[in-house]
Amino acid sequence: MRDLNHCVASQPALHEVDFDYSGFEWLDCSDFESSVVSFVRRAHVRTDFVVVAVNFTPVPREDYVIGVPEAGRYVELLNSDSAVYGGSNVGNAGAIESVPTPAHGRLHRLSLTLPPLGCLFLKREP
Numbered sequence: 001m002r003d004l005n006h007c008v009a010s011q012p013a014l015h016e017v018d019f020d021y022s023g024f025e026w027l028d029c030s031d032f033e034s035s036v037v038s039f040v041r042r043a044h045v046r047t048d049f050v051v052v053a054v055n056f057t058p059v060p061r062e063d064y065v066i067g068v069p070e071a072g073r074y075v076e077l078l079n080s081d082s083a084v085y086g087g088s089n090v091g092n093a094g095a096i097e098s099v100p101t102p103a104h105g106r107l108h109r110l111s112l113t114l115p116p117l118g119c120l121f122l123k124r125e126p
Contacts, residue, residue, distance in 0.1 A: 003085075007078045007121060012043035013050040014121075027051070027066050027104050036114060038066045038104075050077065051122040053114055060090045061114035067104030073097050074110060074122040081115030090115035096122075 008014045017023025027038040035056040042049045051068055055061055068074065075095045081087035092113050103109035114120065 003078060011050055011077065011121075011123070012045075013041045013048050013123075016043045017041075027053075027068075027106075034061060034064070036061060036064065040069060049124070051110075051124075052119065053112060053122070054119045055114040055116060058116045060088075060116050061112070064112045064114045065103050065109050066112065067102065067106030068098055068108050068110055068124075069106060070124055071098050071100060071108045072124040074124050076120055077123050078121040079115060079118065080120075081118035087115065087118065090118070091120065095125075098124075 023042050025040045025042070027040060029037050036053065038051065038053040040049050040051055049069060051074065053066055073095055076092060079091045081090050083089040090113060096110055096112060098108040098110055100107065101109050112120065
């Protein structure tokens with residue numbers, strides 16, 4: 001909980017625009033077959049955002065594609081399946097590079113490894 005609270009407090013995108021629709025945007029909320037949802041949280045400065053992907057099943061999702069707002073290298077701010085939390089350490093080795101292929105209405109995508117029953121918070125490096 002300490003790390004989650006620190007992440008929320010240190011990332012303006014996770015707290016600044018809590019009470020307005022402009023602070024939240026679905027990436028994909030329709031993948032009921034995989035039980036995965038993904039969304040973007042934004043700060044007042046629209047280029048400051050965090051991508052969140054949640055896997056609600058006990059099965060890791062390899063090469064799981066989500067569209068992202070911008071090209072770049074995305075760093076895992078938080079992986080709830082990390083070994084430091086007693087998890088299986090399934091993830092993306094700390095970071096992943098986007099690919100210029102459209103997905104979910106965006107021009108770039110990530111091909112993620114989603115941990116089982118886990119949540120990833122990803123932020124694009126400047």
